[in-house]
Amino acid sequence: MTIPYKPRMKRQFVGGYQPRIDADEKAHGRAPYADDMISDRNYPGLLHAVVLRCPYPRARIIRMDVSKARALPGVKAVLTYEDPEVLRMKPTNAGWTDAVDTVSYEGMMWRKFRDRRVLGDYATWAGDEVGVAIAAISQQIAEQALKLVDVDWEVLPFELDPLKALKPGAPVIHPETASTNVLPPDPVGGPDVFLVKGDIEKGFAEADVVLEMDTKHHNPTQGSLDPWCCMATWEGDQLTIISNSYATDQTRMHVSQMLEIPIHKVRVVSKYVGGQFGRGDTGDQPFFIFTALLAKIAGQPVKFKHSRRDSFHDTRQPAQYHCKVGAKADGTITALHFKSIGDIGAHADHSVFALKFAPAEISEAALAPIPNIKMESYAVYTDHIPGCMMRGVGNSQFNFIFGRMIDGLAEKLGKDPIALSIQNFGHEWGSCPDASLKAVLETGAQRIGWTEKRHQPGTGPLYEGFKRRGVGFSVHPGWHAEWQEERRGQVQVKITLNPDCTVTLDAPTVETGTGSNTCNVLGCAEALGFLGIQPKDIAWVAAIDTDRGMRDCVQTDSAVSFLQSEVMIVAAQELKKKLLDTAASFLQLKTDDLEIVKGRIVGAGKEISVKELLMKGDLVPISVMISRHPASQRTGVPYIASFAEVEVDTSTGRTQVV
Amino acid sequence: MVDSPRNSVNKKINLRINGEWHEYEIGRDLEPCTTLSAFLRERLGFTGLKVSCDEGACGACTIILDGKAILSCMMLAVEADGKDVLTIEGLAKDDxxxxxxxxxxxxxxxxxxxxxxxxxxxxxxxxxxxxxxxxxxxxxxxxxxxxxxxxxxxxxxxxxxxxxxxxxxxxxxxxx
Structure with a gap:
């Protein structure tokens, strides 16, 4: 059943169904991605870089001989862990380079967990990039040269099971950041027991039923189709990086501080990106640094591109959850205890975000009516591939146990899980039952035919003699409201009105597919309604270039469209004031006497179109740039529910969504 | 049959790309090991097709060869000798x-x-x-x-x- 969205308020451009502004160039194959731009054809003399990846789960380089690689014809630059510019480099964390806001080295979120080195000599998973990077005139020659590198490895004992890595005596993986394999408490994530509300023991004592359950998430990969790549090129001491990173300003800060060169000597450009999905959260950002150094050594532009295999080097955090829930016979939940163990793999990166930060936020946004809650988490190093965010910070992992808890409790109490959810859940800034939660669950139930189809496990009809069907749902708070994005700091937008009454919109964000470019153009047209223009009259600046002097708003949290749109409204009003001042001066009237209606300036019996006014003037575009913090007002959160009916072939186990 | 770069010197291939015939020289314009996708993108600039997996798993490099959709990363450029190549750049603007x-x-x-x-x-x-x-x-x-x-x-x-x-x-x- 398809029911079109109905906006609460009728607007001219926002609130309907429109093709994306980039759909035409994307459908023609004309939208430029980094890998299209950085080609031998466009950059004659382009070199191609490769990096050594450790073949062992844990190992240290004892000795390396690169002489044969260096001697191979076509090799132009070799950089190793023994080179002084590598040796003096600071340790880092991919959670820095993937931050949603630009932060300095000193201010990075996970500054206690700087366990990554650019081309270090110590590898903690079979795939860790270490030791040496090589640039050559072709990818094939660079790969051939890498095979000629002679490495003596000290192969070390390793651990792949987080439950064993937790135990005393387990070999410590990163002694420089954690004295055991469990990440210590930090200012963002808090202690191991990171959330205590009320008294769960008292809550369980008051309960009529107590239930325990476990979930174990796997390591899916973001698997963007557009492999990460970058090109670094120097002109004198000026470094330019073109990449498909989704954070240009943060990349500039990262490169500037790691290479210790001033910010104004670094330029970072990104255009279209073929999917992000959180791939940078645990990723191999050191490649920006060694690519820049190789380009400096060679004096030629250098490209580094992930292979398809390299593109699978980021994953979603595979948290194991245990939940204990207590409830009264009437369904009221009296206590909840969640404990998670995260196999964070070889590097800490953003993993605490998934394990502690996200569940704490979800608790505020969904579990507020429950009086007694305890949450604890243990982020455990292993020699696995690192794992953190993918399409949600830690939401999927938490939703998995949360959904099981709702279903398990409903089954035990003989209650409807929808009624149980409405009875128990809500956010800190509202009341229970929550109107949004009730609306999404009841509407979803009605649309899928919940009452007719829902049945107790094992009691439904058989289809074709061996198939069974069941309906279910998951419910989740949409917890990225504007005020929850305050940590990003100021959001910047610039609107330029050109003399012909067209508009150039700098709402800088790297387009990864989310469509905020389209939302922003529609929002801008709406905010500039007084100009009487259409969305086609607005050009959105797609090349996000740090030299334009603005910080880009990074595509995370499904938040960019509304964060930038809120700033655009303010910028549009400022633009209107400037335009009225210009008109008043031209018409020799007072600003207060004038108004702009649908592209015409009227007042005191005079009238002139905006275009006519601007074309008669000095032809200087009118620009307004606004930097604004996200609004801090606590507005609460809406809820999202997804329903599905599935059919299980009981003879084969094959499961299909009906 | 092209069996090595040394033997392939002066060998030529002809491709009809988006309606026009072109002649390319092995050793100068391409190597015997150059995939059709790499040749079209890197050498000729047809960047509409993408090389994402480079192993025939994702379909991003699909082009039309003699009327059939094919994966250009799974074919050597020399194998396309004498064939009709259609890339997305060759489709009409109002396709x-x-x-x-x-x-x-x-x-x-x-x-x-x-x-x-x-x-x-x-x-x-x-x-x-x-x-x-x-x-x-x-x-x-x-x-x-x-x-x-x-x-x-x-x-x-x-x-x-x-x-x-x-x-x-x-x-x-x-x-x-």
Missing amino acids: PVIEAFAEQSEPGHGTALQCGYCTPGFVMSVRALLNENPDPTLDEVKEALSGNLCRCGCYAGIVMAVRHASEKIAQRARQE
């Missing part, structure tokens, strides 16, 4: 498949693309399908597109775009 993908936006199905990286591959697979079968069933569409991955998950919109492209073709045929 009904391109138009349908670009215009797609409707309740319950969404758009046919988000990040757009897989889109040229999908467009070429659909173009080849509709050339042979202008009014395919849903199962035929699914089968024809089973080698193309969209990581953004726009499959519902893509299926609708195929239907709309099919309608456009029928409509244009009626007008002619």
Whole structure:
């Protein structure tokens, strides 16, 4: 059943169904991605870089001989862990380079967990990039040269099971950041027991039923189709990086501080990106640094591109959850205890975000009516591939146990899980039952035919003699409201009105597919309604270039469209004031006497179109740039529910969504 | 038969690309090991096709060769000697498949693309399908597109775009 969205308020451009502004160039194959731009054809003399990846789960380089690689014809630059510019480099964390806001080295979120080195000599998973990077005139020659590198490895004992890595005596993986394999408490994530509300023991004592359950998430990969790549090129001491990173300003800060060169000597450009999905959260950002150094050594532009295999080097955090829930016979939940163990793999990166930060936020946004809650988490190093965010910070992992808890409790109490959810859940800034939660669950139930189809496990009809069907749902708070994005700091937008009454919109964000470019153009047209223009009259600046002097708003949290749109409204009003001042001066009237209606300036019996006014003037575009913090007002959160009916072939186990 | 770069010197291949014949010299313009996808993108600048997996798994490099949708990363450029290559750049500006993908936006199905990286591959697979079968069933569409991955998950919109492209073709045929 398809029911079109109905906006609460009728607007001219926002609130309907429109093709994306980039759909035409994307459908023609004309939208430029980094890998299209950085080609031998466009950059004659382009070199191609490769990096050594450790073949062992844990190992240290004892000795390396690169002489044969260096001697191979076509090799132009070799950089190793023994080179002084590598040796003096600071340790880092991919959670820095993937931050949603630009932060300095000193201010990075996970500054206690700087366990990554650019081309270090110590590898903690079979795939860790270490030791040496090589640039050559072709990818094939660079790969051939890498095979000629002679490495003596000290192969070390390793651990792949987080439950064993937790135990005393387990070999410590990163002694420089954690004295055991469990990440210590930090200012963002808090202690191991990171959330205590009320008294769960008292809550369980008051309960009529107590239930325990476990979930174990796997390591899916973001698997963007557009492999990460970058090109670094120097002109004198000026470094330019073109990449498909989704954070240009943060990349500039990262490169500037790691290479210790001033910010104004670094330029970072990104255009279209073929999917992000959180791939940078645990990723191999050191490649920006060694690519820049190789380009400096060679004096030629250098490209580094992930292979398809390299593109699978980021994953979603595979948290194991245990939940204990207590409830009264009437369904009221009296206590909840969640404990998670995260196999964070070889590097800490953003993993605490998934394990502690996200569940704490979800608790505020969904579990507020429950009086007694305890949450604890243990982020455990292993020699696995690192794992953190993918399409949600830690939401999927938490939703998995949360959904099981709702279903398990409903089954035990003989209650409807929808009624149980409405009875128990809500956010800190509202009341229970929550109107949004009730609306999404009841509407979803009605649309899928919940009452007719829902049945107790094992009691439904058989289809074709061996198939069974069941309906279910998951419910989740949409917890990225504007005020929850305050940590990003100021959001910047610039609107330029050109003399012909067209508009150039700098709402800088790297387009990864989310469509905020389209939302922003529609929002801008709406905010500039007084100009009487259409969305086609607005050009959105797609090349996000740090030299334009603005910080880009990074595509995370499904938040960019509304964060930038809120700033655009303010910028549009400022633009209107400037335009009225210009008109008043031209018409020799007072600003207060004038108004702009649908592209015409009227007042005191005079009238002139905006275009006519601007074309008669000095032809200087009118620009307004606004930097604004996200609004801090606590507005609460809406809820999202997804329903599905599935059919299980009981003879084969094959499961299909009906 | 090209068996080594040394033996291939002075050997030439001819490709008809987007309607025009071109001659290329092995050793100068391409190597015997150059894949068709790499040759088209890196040497000739046809960057509409993408090299994403480079191992025949994702469909992003799909082009049309002698009327059939093929994976250009799974073929050597020399194997295309004497053949007719159609890349997305060779489709008409108002190609009904391109138009349908670009215009797609409707309740319950969404758009046919988000990040757009897989889109040229999908467009070429659909173009080849509709050339042979202008009014395919849903199962035929699914089968024809089973080698193309969209990581953004726009499959519902893509299926609708195929239907709309099919309608456009029928409509244009009626007008002619």
